[in-house]
Amino acid sequence: MNLRHKTLLIPALLLSTAAAWAQPAPKPENLIKWRQSAYQVIAWNTGRIKASVEGAYNKEEVIRAANTIAALANTGLGSLFLPGTEAGKGWHDTAAKPGLFTDSQRVGELAANFSREANELARVAQGGDAAAVKDQHGKLTRTCKACHDDFKASN
């Protein structure tokens, strides 16, 4: 094999490996749409729990809702806030404030608080104690508010 063939072959192999591994990165508008969707699903499910603790308590309904919130809290929502999504439109213009993309320490703390309380709510829901669920649901929604206060534009 002469030098010319070698120099052609190596980039071709690299390219073929890269093609097998590299997936097209999701578009910023999809990332924004997915995160807006994820928070809507969380809102739906916190509402289901609120309806149960303020009305007729339905243990199975609360377990399903709490498990859904916990799954979203554990799924890695941070991967939907990539550079390039600081502005833009998913279902609507993003409500994320610029600091969400720069203040990683505070964002990390808030995300950890949310995950901890969501997982605890899923655990407490299994017990079927409406008062305990109400208390833990309050702890969870306060972590939502704390993050909205700092990093969500009131639009």
Next chain:
Amino acid sequence: MNLRHKTLLIPALLLSTAAAWAQPAPKPENLIKWRQSAYQVIAWNTGRIKASVEGAYNKEEVIRAANTIAALANTGLGSLFLPGTEAGKGWHDTAAKPGLFTDSQRVGELAANFSREANELARVAQGGDAAAVKDQHGKLTRTCKACHDDFKASN
């Protein structure tokens, strides 16, 4: 207590019980927005698994994505398809075909297939076998397509 007091008291008690139990029903546009959001979250997560089985396999990423899909499959999405939501706009006009609200036997079968394959995918994901996950991911997405073919307008 005379008759007049009795007749006043009973409705008052009923009303107060009803007030404690009845939550305002979610608006149709919210139900439609929440179901559109839930399916977007499922699409995001099936895409994460596809990227992993077609590219660099990431076991933890696949577990998180599969758990999210399973939580949504188990959460009772049917409660977002209440009467009164056959038409209307959430993020956009609903793509649900009328049969989705009337053909309960077929819808029930399709929903059960989706849940079964989603829960199996969450189980298989724990093993970290990329080929097994790819196979099960295919089984899951075929249940999505089966329902879309019958009950989702191509808009």
